[in-house]
Amino acid sequence: MKDLNNVRVRFAPSPTGGLHLGGVRTVLYNYLFAKKYNGKFILRIEDTDQSRFVEGAEEYINQCLSWCGLQPDESPLAGGEYGPYRQSERKGIYLNYAQQLIDKGVAYYAFDTTEDLEKMREDLKAEGSHSLQYDHRVRLKMKNSLTLSKDETSNLLKSSTPHVVRIKIDPGQKIKFTDLIRGEIEFDTDNVDDKVLLKSDGMPTYHLAVVVDDFLMKISHAFRGEEWLPSAPVHIHIWQHLFGLDKMPQWAHLPLILKPDGNGKLSKRDGDRLGFPVYAMNWTDPLSGELTKGFKESGFVPQAFLNLLALLGWNDGTENEIFSLNEMVEKFSLDRVHTSGAKFNFEKAKWFNHEWIKKLPANEFSEDVYKILEESGISKIDHNFLETIISLVKERCTTLLDFVEQASYFFQSPETFDIDAVKGKWNLTKYEFFKLLSKQFENISEFKSEIIEEKTKQLCSENSIKIGEVQMLLRIMLVGKKTGPGVFIIAETLGKSETLKRIEKAANYFNGLQYT
Ligand code: GLU
Numbered sequence: 001m002k003d004l005n006n007v008r009v010r011f012a013p014s015p016t017g018g019l020h021l022g023g024v025r026t027v028l029y030n031y032l033f034a035k036k037y038n039g040k041f042i043l044r045i046e047d048t049d050q051s052r053f054v055e056g057a058e059e060y061i062n063q064c065l066s067w068c069g070l071q072p073d074e075s076p077l078a079g080g081e082y083g084p085y086r087q088s089e090r091k092g093i094y095l096n097y098a099q100q101l102i103d104k105g106v107a108y109y110a111f112d113t114t115e116d117l118e119k120m121r122e123d124l125k126a127e128g129s130h131s132l133q134y135d136h137r138v139r140l141k142m143k144n145s146l147t148l149s150k151d152e153t154s155n156l157l158k159s160s161t162p163h164v165v166r167i168k169i170d171p172g173q174k175i176k177f178t179d180l181i182r183g184e185i186e187f188d189t190d191n192v193d194d195k196v197l198l199k200s201d202g203m204p205t206y207h208l209a210v211v212v213d214d215f216l217m218k219i220s221h222a223f224r225g226e227e228w229l230p231s232a233p234v235h236i237h238i239w240q241h242l243f244g245l246d247k248m249p250q251w252a253h254l255p256l257i258l259k260p261d262g263n264g265k266l267s268k269r270d271g272d273r274l275g276f277p278v279y280a281m282n283w284t285d286p287l288s289g290e291l292t293k294g295f296k297e298s299g300f301v302p303q304a305f306l307n308l309l310a311l312l313g314w315n316d317g318t319e320n321e322i323f324s325l326n327e328m329v330e331k332f333s334l335d336r337v338h339t340s341g342a343k344f345n346f347e348k349a350k351w352f353n354h355e356w357i358k359k360l361p362a363n364e365f366s367e368d369v370y371k372i373l374e375e376s377g378i379s380k381i382d383h384n385f386l387e388t389i390i391s392l393v394k395e396r397c398t399t400l401l402d403f404v405e406q407a408s409y410f411f412q413s414p415e416t417f418d419i420d421a422v423k424g425k426w427n428l429t430k431y432e433f434f435k436l437l438s439k440q441f442e443n444i445s446e447f448k449s450e451i452i453e454e455k456t457k458q459l460c461s462e463n464s465i466k467i468g469e470v471q472m473l474l475r476i477m478l479v480g481k482k483t484g485p486g487v488f489i490i491a492e493t494l495g496k497s498e499t500l501k502r503i504e505k506a507a508n509y510f511n512g513l514q515y516t
Pocket of ligand 1: 011012013014046206210223224225228
C-alpha cells in the first residue's frame with residue numbers, strides 16, 4: 001500500500017454529457033478515501049477529445065458535485081498548485097513526453113491516412129483475422145517510422161505531413177499490477193493494440209494525458225470504473241517508460257452498476273425504458289434538445305443519493321444501510337468493495353430516499369420543497385409554516401415531489417372531495433352536528449389539537465354520533481380525501497378561521513349533493 005499520509009485522488013471525467021450515477025459513485029469512493037486519510041480530492045477535466053466536447057457539460061459536472069456536497073479541493077474552479085486542471089489547457093505539456101517515448105523506442109510516428117487505415121481493416125477482414133486493430137501484427141505493413149527510413153520520416157515531419165504518435169506494444173510480454181479491489185491482474189500483450197498517444201491536432205489522447213497528469217499532479221490512488229481495465233496495460237507501459245512503476249498511483253477498478261433486469265451495464269436507455277433517472281441531475285443535450293431525467297429533479301435528497309450509491313458495491317460488514325457522508329468517510333474501506341457488479345434497484349433507491357426524508361430535519365430540504373410547491377402553482381408560502389408542514393407529512397413522502405400531493409391542502413382548500421366516502425355518511429343530522437361543532441370550535445381560545453379533539457369527542461357523545469364517522473367527515477372537509485396526518489393536528493395547523501371556513505364550504509357542498 002502506498003503512503004497514506006499524502007493521499008491525492010482524482011475524478012477525471014470527460015465533459016461529454018450527463019453524469020451517470022456510476023460516475024457519481026466513482027466520485028464518492030474517491031472522495032471517501034481522500035477524506036478518510038486527510039488527503040486531497042481533485043477534479044480534472046479530461047477534454048482533449050475535441051470531437052466529443054459538449055457545451056455546458058463541465059459546468060453541469062460542477063453543479064452535480066456541488067448538489068452532492070462533494071467539493072473538490074483542487075479543480076478548474078477552485079484552482080490549486082498543480083493546475084491547470086483542464087487538460088485542453090495543458091496541451092503543450094504532453095508533447096515533450098510523447099517525444100521522450102519516441103526517443104526511447106517505445107512510441108513511433110504513424111502517417112497513415114484514413115484510407116490507409118480503412119484498407120488495413122478491409123485486408124484484415126478478408127484474411128479472416130479476429131482482430132481489426134493496429135498492433136504488432138500489422139504495424140510493419142503500415143506507413144510509420146518503424147517502416148520508413150530515418151530520412152523519410154524526418155522529411156514527412158518537416159513537411160508537416162499529418163501524423164499521430166502511437167505506443168509500441170510488443171507481443172509475448174506479461175504486464176501485471178495489483179488492483180486494490182481485484183488483487184493481482186495480469187495482461188498478455190499479444191492482444192493489446194498500439195494506441196494513439198498524440199493525435200494529428202497535437203492533442204494527447206486520454207491514454208497519454210491520464211498518465212502524464214496523474215504523475216504531475218502526484219496522484220497516489222486512482223479509482224475508476226471497471227470499463228477502464230482493458231486500458232491498464234497501455235497505461236502501465238507508459239508509466240514504466242516515462243516515470244517508473246514505483247510512481248504509478250495504486251489503482252482500484254470499481255465494479256459496474258448493472259441494469260435491474262438482465263445483465264450488462266446500466267445505461268441511460270434502461271432508465272428511459274424502465275422509467276427511472278440514471279443521471280445525477282437533469283441533462284439536456286445541447287444539440288438534440290433531448291432531456292434525460294436526473295435524481296435531483298426526481299425528488300431525491302443528496303444524502304439519500306450518496307447513501308444508495310455507496311451501497312451499490314460496498315457495505316460496512318454489518319446490516320446497517322443508512323450512512324451519512326461523515327459516517328461513510330469513517331467506515332469506508334476498499335477491502336469491502338465488491339468485485340462483482342451491483343444491480344441497480346429503483347425501489348431500493350426510493351427506500352433510501354424515504355428513510356432520509358424521515359431522518360432529516362425539515363430545514364435541510366425545505367427550499368427544494370418550496371420550489372416544487374411553487375412549480376405546482378402554490379404561491380406566497382411562508383417559510384416557517386412550510387417547515388411545520390414538512391415535519392408533519394414527511395413520513396408519507398418517498399420523494400420530494402410527493403409533497404405536492406401530501407402538503408398542498410395546507411396552502412389551498414381542497415377543490416375536490418372524496419364523495420364516495422362521504423355519501424352514505426352525510427345527512428341532515430350530520431349537517432346540524434357540524435354546525436354545532438363549528439360553534440364549539442369558535443369558542444376555543446387556544447386552537448390546539450388536544451382541545452379540538454376533546455371538544456369533538458364530547459359533542460359526539462352528547463349527540464350519540466360515532467366519533468370515527470365525524471373524524472372521517474372532518475378530514476374530507478379539511479383535506480378533500482381520506483389520507484394525511486391526524487385530523488386534529490391538521491385543524492390546528494390550518495388554524496381556527498381556515499378550519500371553520502373549510503367546514504362551512506364542504507358542508508354546503510355535501511348538502512348540494514344530497515338534496516339536488
Ligand atoms: N476521462 C476518463 C473518463 O471519462 C477517466 C478515466 C480514469 O479515471 O482514468 O472516465
